Amino acid sequence: MTDGSNATESRSGSEDMPLRSLQNAHEESPRYDASDDELLAFYRQMLLIRRFEEKAGQLYGLGLIGGFCHLYIGQEAVAIGLQSALDKDKDSVITGYRDHGHMLAYGIDPNVIMAELTGRQAGISKGKGGSMHMFSTEHKFYGGHGIVGAQVALGGGLALAHQYREDGGICLAYFGDGAANQGQVYETFNMASLWKLPIVFVVENNQYAMGTSTARSSAETEFYKRGTAFRIPGMDVNGMDVLEVRNAAEIALAHVRGGNGPVLMELNTYRYRGHSMSDPAKYRTRDEVQDQREHNDPIEKAKKELVERGRSEDDLKAIDKEIRARVAEAADFAENSPEPDAGELYTDVLVGSY
Amino acid sequence: MxxxxxxxxxxxxxxxxxxxxxxxxxxxxxxxxxxxxxxxxxxxxxxxxxxxxxxxxxxxxxxxxxxxxxxxxxxxxxxxxxxxxxxDLLEDGPQPAQEPKKDVPGEGKDVGRTEDKADMTAPQKRSQPVTDPEIPPGTNMATVSVREALRDAMAEEMRRDGRVFVMGEEVAQYQGAYKVTQGLLDEFGMKRVIDTPITEYGFAGIGCGAAMGGLRPIVEFMTFNFAMQAIDHIVNSAAKTNYMSGGQMRCPVVFRGPNGAASRVGAQHSQNYGPWYASVPGLIVIAPYDSSDAKGLMKAAIRCEDPVVFLENELVYGRNFELPELDDHVLPIGKARIVREGSDVTIVTYSIGVGLALEAAEALAGDGIDAEIIDLRTLRPLDEQAVLDSLAKTNRVIVAEEGWPTCSIASEIVTICMEKGFDHLDAPVLRVCNEDVPLPYAANLEKLALLDSKAIIAAAKRVCYKD
The missing domain is CATH 2.40.50.100 (RNA polymerase II/Efflux pump adaptor protein, barrel-sandwich hybrid domain)
Structure with a gap:
């Protein structure tokens, strides 16, 4: 380009860029119009995650789960709202190490997840992965990754595979507000936008990167804006209301499925528990956590709405009881399954024999 | 209750x-x-x-x-x-913690039981030893550069399997920074020959993700020096996935590009990463020397279900070698090759070291020393048996490696000889490597720092007690 004015012109042709259009559409009508049955299903799934994670915390306390264990309590509406909008035959999901909830949201058997947490042969990774490394290629769930931010680039690759095969699928790549400061996230944004990859980037902003609040770690704390430099439209979503999440998901997915390239969604949520099990959480007050629980809890919100829609308290109690029993069964299974055989030590290092 | x-x-x-x-x-x-x-x-x-x-x-x-x-x-x-x-529990005082349940293998509650090492299975090995396929008599031997051999290997595999694609910096329109991908864009188009921005960490991750998603990516690094930015994905994402998922999720990706010292490009662009990657369980590491091995092993790497680090050498790209003209020239991974048979001393080497070892062997022959040269070709899994068989024959081993000596492939060969071939040794195993310094720019210093045939000759004479 020799003419400077042309260069300027070509660079500024961004008027039609839908950086805010998705957000505008979402704000216009922010809540998904769920049927009673749908809302009840969301409630059940969120409650399953909550009870499962509480049980995992308890088993950790009993020494049955070791190492790192990151619980999803408080963030349930994010996984349920988003994943309920996916096409399970086509779409793929990838996330970081706080992954139990995303697997449960996909309907993966709680038994094999819990057995992985306790490090047993029956675990979904034969006990070799643990809390942070779980996968189900059958469900197109690609992990479960322990390196903060790595799943974003890997998700870009999954999206590339969808595009390459023209299978109509998209990738949903979750990461946290902490991972949002990793360089490879932006490397991936650049390529994903450049190549119009079918991917939804999801920042689960639970306000703390381990013990560092977003304000102390991030120059731009409105993470949904961070795609702007790569022409990726952003969406700012209340992650504590499953219907708002689902609504935003539909808008984002329609955009991505339309071949328009990626969307960056920020889901504002809150983790009630520590970063991992050994986090004393001294970086925030008990009142702050309590306030979130009392006023913003996604499960209580759904429950209240169900009652308003005429569902009886007794019905809901029965559901809770049933889910507790399901989780207790998973815990029992996980506790009573044998550890892997010594013979498993050297299996699966390589696929081939050389 | x-x-x-x-x-x-x-x-x-x-x-x-x-x-x-x-x-x-x-x-x-x-x-x-x-x-x-x-x-x-x-x-x-x-x-x-x-x-x-x-x-x-x-x-x-x-x-x-x-x-x-x-x-x-x-x-x-x-x-x-x-x-x-x-x-009145309180009056009895606190209840003591329950005794941990008895450690019964296979019964569940046995958390963290101490296993007998004897119950471990050995690392998986091929059930039958393999050799390079026979070249049928009458096969025409073409003279082909390593660069062309690598390109042809990729092109053949791309024709064979629609899942195979190439991505990297300047691989498409520019035809490859070192012209290894020349012509691929024309034949396969933009979808399968993808120019990336300069963003190694990101595109290595995208390559791994695409492999997890069912494709067969070939990720080119302009040089392996730049792969340091991406080493997290090579080690943490590619190498460990199959194991961490209990064999459920694979990552069949090939990372390839030039490795080792080039010519006068200074310390940051001149490093051999063979030992780094060869230390990682879950990776296959290949470092061929000539055109035939480059082609046959590249084709094997692309077909491999495991992640492969394929280390080429810029100084060797332009060298011409004989290459059998076969429809499908595929060589076994994990198998070393005897490049020159000899009886007095074994020179174990790989990549550019093979050429230097051949030079040295010529000179040694003049001095009455008959050297055997083993080209490892694959650095992981290493063909220990080939090294030990040759040691048993010559009773003397030196290792020639264009790379640093500390924690090197050479160190590994020394260990193997000590642990498994000690009784056959008539002399200490010697490492002949680069000097232990960042590679200098000045022509004279660079020459001084790098492996050369003179050093190989001197070491061979030393272990033969003829120096």
């Missing part, structure tokens, strides 16, 4: 702790998520949340109690609609 609330472990290492403070008292109603106590662990003071619902009964361990063992019942809880018997 009353629920027992037990002293929790609140860190991976906690065995006992101090019950610092109760936040509930007898008669309080609690619900899941309520914080009921503060507990001091070996690391910090933690809040203890209940996951149960009910009415607090007797507090069995008073606040301020030190050294409460994990698992001790610290309080009782009555479930909904149930009366808690006003037991």
């Amino acid at each position: 009353a629920i027992e609330i037990k002293m929790p472990a609140l860190s991976p290492t906690m065995e006992e702790g101090t019950l610092a403070k109760w936040l509930v008292k007898k008669g309080d109603t609690i619900a899941p998520g309520d914080i009921i106590a503060e507990i001091e662990t070996d690391k910090a003071t933690m809040e203890f949340e209940t996951i149960d619902e009910g009415t607090v009964g007797n507090i069995l361990v008073e606040e301020g109690t030190n050294n409460v063992k994990v698992g001790t019942v610290i309080a009782m809880l009555a479930g909904e609609g149930e009366e808690l018997p006003d037991s």
Whole structure:
């Protein structure tokens, strides 16, 4: 380009860029119009995650789960709202190490997840992965990754595979507000936008990167804006209301499925528990956590709405009881399954024999 | 039934702790998520949340109690609609933690049992030893450069399998920074020959993700020096996935590009990463020398279900070698090759070192020393048997490696000879490597720092006690 004015012109042709259009559409009508049955299903799934994670915390306390264990309590509406909008035959999901909830949201058997947490042969990774490394290629769930931010680039690759095969699928790549400061996230944004990859980037902003609040770690704390430099439209979503999440998901997915390239969604949520099990959480007050629980809890919100829609308290109690029993069964299974055989030590290092 | 609330472990290492403070008292109603106590662990003071619902009964361990063992019942809880018997547990003092269950293999509750090493399976090996396929008599031998051989290998595999694609910096329109991908864009188009921005960490991750998603990516690094930015994905994402997923998820990706010193490009662009990647379980590491091996092993690498690091050498790209003209020239991974047979001393080497070893062998022959040269070709899994067989024959081994000596492939060969071939050794195994410095720019210093045939000759004479 020799003419400077042309260069300027070509660079500024961004008027039609839908950086805010998705957000505008979402704000216009922010809540998904769920049927009673749908809302009840969301409630059940969120409650399953909550009870499962509480049980995992308890088993950790009993020494049955070791190492790192990151619980999803408080963030349930994010996984349920988003994943309920996916096409399970086509779409793929990838996330970081706080992954139990995303697997449960996909309907993966709680038994094999819990057995992985306790490090047993029956675990979904034969006990070799643990809390942070779980996968189900059958469900197109690609992990479960322990390196903060790595799943974003890997998700870009999954999206590339969808595009390459023209299978109509998209990738949903979750990461946290902490991972949002990793360089490879932006490397991936650049390529994903450049190549119009079918991917939804999801920042689960639970306000703390381990013990560092977003304000102390991030120059731009409105993470949904961070795609702007790569022409990726952003969406700012209340992650504590499953219907708002689902609504935003539909808008984002329609955009991505339309071949328009990626969307960056920020889901504002809150983790009630520590970063991992050994986090004393001294970086925030008990009142702050309590306030979130009392006023913003996604499960209580759904429950209240169900009652308003005429569902009886007794019905809901029965559901809770049933889910507790399901989780207790998973815990029992996980506790009573044998550890892997010594013979498993050297299996699966390589696929081939050389 | 009353629920027992037990002293929790609140860190991976906690065995006992101090019950610092109760936040509930007898008669309080609690619900899941309520914080009921503060507990001091070996690391910090933690809040203890209940996951149960009910009415607090007797507090069995008073606040301020030190050294409460994990698992001790610290309080009782009555479930909904149930009366808690006003037991006199308190008078009996706290209940001790339950004895850990007996360690019975296969029965479940045996957490962290100590296994007998004898029960481990050995690393998986091929059931039958393999050799390079026979070249049928009458096969035409073409003279082909390593560069062309690599390109042809990729092109053939791309024709054979629609899942195979190439991505990297300047691989498409520019035809490859070192012209290894020349012509691929024309034949396969933009979809399968993808120019990336300069963003190694990102595109290595995208390559791994695409492999996990079912494709067969070939990720070119302009040089392996730049792959340091991406090494996390090579090691953490590619190498470990199959194991961490219990064999469920694979990552069949090929990372390729020039490795080792080029010519006068200074320290940051001149490094051999062979030993780095060869130390990682879950990776295949290949470093060929000539055109035939480059082509045959590249084709094998692309077909391989495991992640492969394929180390080429810029200085060798332009060298011409004989290459059999076959429809499908595929060589076995994990198999070394005897490049020159000899009886007096074994020179183990790979990549550009093979050429230097051949030069050295010529000179040694003039001095009456008959050297055998083993080209490792694959650095992981290493063909130990080839090294040991040759050692048994010559009783003397040196290792010629264009790379640093410390923690090198050479060090590994020395170890193998010590551990498994000691009785055959008539002399210490010597490493002949680069000098242990960052590679200098000045022509004379660079020459001084790099492996050369003179050093190989000197070492060979030394182990033959003819120096």
